[in-house]
Amino acid sequence: MTIRMTELTFLEQFAPRYGIPVPRHIEGTAKRSELKRALEEWGGRALVKPDVLAGRRGKAGAIAQVDNVQDAIRQIKRISGTEISGHMPRSAYLVEKVPAAFEMFSAITYNSSFLQPSFSVSLEGGVDIEDVPDDKKVTMPVDIFRGLDAYQAGELIEKLGCEKKLISELSRALVSFWDLFVSTGMLSAEINPWRITPKGKIYACDFKATVDDSNYKSKVPGLEFPDYPENISAFEEEMAAWNSSSHQGQAHVSELGGSKILPILFGGGASTIITETLEIAGGDPMFLSDFGGNPPYERMLGTARICFDHKLKDAKLLLILGGKANNTFIDVTFQAIADALLAYIDEHGPIDIPVVVGRGGPRLVKGLLALKQALEYLNLPYVIFGPDSPVTLVAEYAAKLVNAIPENKEVFS
């Protein structure tokens, strides 16, 4: 799991801590008089930016330049209410407009070629790095133990043609950027652009990063990652909380917007393939799920309950499918699913949808028979496959079956 970090968090919490020079800023919720004073101190020009998780530069036109407090307030209101690439901003803020003689791009990320962190830099900042020609940017591996030192950074920017008088200060700023990256458990971080003023002063003028949730450094007291209004459903939210409550077994779901098949799927690889097959075959899966990792009974029971509570009443078919497990005990997981199904029907009343099951793995027969017994008790139509039936064929069958159910089928009485 990754946590995304925005410029405002960087400006408020991280830049001061790591001594990275940044333009002055003020939150959009500040009083009018404070905004006015800030504008005056900054020379009358500022940018209004959204604090939003949307990725690309320019934030789809949601950045406005202002030169008086009335405009600033109007833009703060507009921008904080503007959805950007499907994301609503948490707030908007005012940041000092820094004049630039030139701009620089820098990024640090873990690199699959080096299998180490890599440091990228270009003196053509302020644009998407993919748009910069290869001879104008450079990437080098960084030794994870030794880190990035000022000589390495200096050598790199000198190679790109940086003026000699700027190299020392820029190098120090880039080393601070590395310190920030490695001290907070980041996966990737980008400062783009650094603006270098005609007087040679340096400012980090935009920032974005992802933080590795598995890294203990991301959980240091005092470091806070704010919550953003995300387009996440109550189902995803509850499952995410449930998943993070224990390391035993996975419980990942992502809404797909489908309306037919409720898929309880096992195994990262298998669940992806099954879901893709369901989509291609018209199964219209409600969500992508991955519930492997040998969950104990109570974990699987809780996972299945959340799925049923949120989705079962609208589902046209329940699909319980996975490949041949290596570690996951099928009797434990299937007994838990059966019990969750029984509990749901006990609480919400009968349902009448077919159930398609396919699985392999340790203690399979006991698990299949436990589920079969529950389905018979509940009088639900079912087809159960073993590991000799390919998961993708089972998924195709489930998609065909759900589309063959007559619309006016008699409801359970």
Added chain:
Amino acid sequence: MRAKTLSDLLKKGDRIAVSNITGREASKVSEESQKYCANIIGGWALGKGGEIIQTSGGTIPVFATFEELMRLTSPEMHPNKIIIYSPPAAVYGEIKEVVDHGRESIETIFVITEHVSVEVTAKAYSLCRDAGIDIIGCNTLGMINVHDQVRVGAVGGDSYREAFPPGSVTIISNSGNMVNTIAGYLQAAGMGTAYGISTGKDTLILTPVKNLLELARQDPLTKLVVLYVEPGGLYEHEAIEVMKQTGFSKPVVVYVAGTIAEKHNISLGHAGAVVEGRFTTATAKMAEFDAYFKIKAFTTDRRYRKTSELREILQRGIRVTALHHIPKAVRLVCDTLGIPRDISSAKFLKLNPWFVNLGELARQIPHELDLAPGNIPQPYARQVKEQEQSKLGITMSRQNMRNTSHASSNDGVTPRVYGYSLMDIMSEKSFTAALILYWTGELPRDQFEEKLAEMTLIAALTNGPGTISAQGAKLSSSAGNTPNTAMIGTLATMGTTHGGNGAEAVRFLIDVFGNENIDDPYNSGLDVDVIAKKSADEFKKRKLSAKEASLEYRRIPCLGHPVFRNDPINYDPREQVIYNYIKSQGRTNVFLEFYHRLVHAIKDNGSMNKVLAVNVDAALACVWLGICWRHLREKHMTIQRAMDIPFIAFALGRAAGGAGEYLDHNDFGTDMDMRIPARDCRVLSKPRTL
């Protein structure tokens, strides 16, 4: 890489050490692996040094640290492969320990652990690279070398032999589970597996596919490679670049998963976490492979003519768009290039439903979707038969019950027994009803059942001070013990012979009646005389053949009593009260009735010279089996629980009786009065000198 070919990563004769070997996952997988290939020479786990893990493939010693393992293991037995199963926070320390103390002998480290931070992963790579050690993972499932019959990790689960027939295909997969699945699919193409490797699926894949392909190129057993690829990283982009440069000589069949991530803008939680430009998406990887192969992805509609051009193309390989197309694509490649089949009898991929009950829905859907049950393959068919044949009882799924209970709960407000408020039970139910609930999970069906259960508890209270269980309480009291210890004295003198014979009776009754179709033991409709005669005759046969061989014979439990045994027809008066109460209610307990007919039948067939008493243990067994029967029939209860309950009922009653003996003895007895004077003790040995 240190390895030059795939067998350098894993081969017969490798000596494997496992970190955190006593952990849940590690111990389970190690036990299974040891059964398969006995290649684990030891493991280590903090605080567990000196323990031994017993497996059917041999014992595995556990050391406190890796350093200790190296120090206490002879040099020729030093491990050359390591499996890391430690929790994420410990992974860096473990790898550092291995590098520090095992640099001389360790060739490869497999990191199974999930959720290792990317920073630690990069550090692990750096440490291992500098030490000249290959590292696979993190988050790998492991690897299997099929020809050498060795594996690390859980590849193949517990059915590796069935899943991996030896052959000439090497599977390299981002997903561990897909290694097994693809190995199964390959059998449909008549192909077996040479190696199955799970690369791991974290952001950094420390042995990338380009390296593994190079090892596969050098491997003489590998004729073809199947790749399972997920989005994220430049791994495939670089592999293709290397293949182009080296003119990779073995065909590759590729399946790329994960277009769904792009379509719905979601993360698959795998390597896709860090996107490094345009070559990392599933779509980009598909396009790159197709461009390298110089052919569009395999389709089942197209007819592939085996021209020299196709041969040249398939020498590089082909991509498939559905996983179940792998067998057909592999067959096409093999047939075109003249690669012989590994397996003569190929299993075709098709749907084979094991259990079907579509009910009314079957009439409303197209005929081709109304599947008929197929043949369940072995060994599953045998397991199904075994489990379905048993009409009684269920085998429960096991789990960690440390802080878990079905029987009771307390939410801080209301203590409950199987969901019922204890306060409600106290107000509205009897103690016996509460016990039936606690022991069976359900309240008694009626007053009759409750009354019978109560009679068994009263019957168990005492059979006089001479019973060994009463003596247990009196002995304890005589020694000056407290009431609870005296009751334990009573409980401690019970066993399968005294008090626990009811459990044996339940087993016996289930053997006799298990296959009869009894819904209600008080309304069975069975001819009990016939069943009793049959059992008596079987007993006679068993007794005679044992006597001929001068052997002890297995007796029928709960017949006869040391006190009630001197008449031609004997009765245990406590059992009589229960039997007569049932009769007085116009009912018949089929089990107790059977017992009564049985004692006559074994007298009539000459096995006994008198009619034995049906003792109180039998009555307890019959009453409680009557209560448990519907739960057994509905498969809500294990047979073991049904066997335990009569014993528990006896123990509860008799422990209460023991308390009575304690109170009496404590008031009136003298200290040590239970001691037998030395003069009253018989000596059966002669004095000896040392």
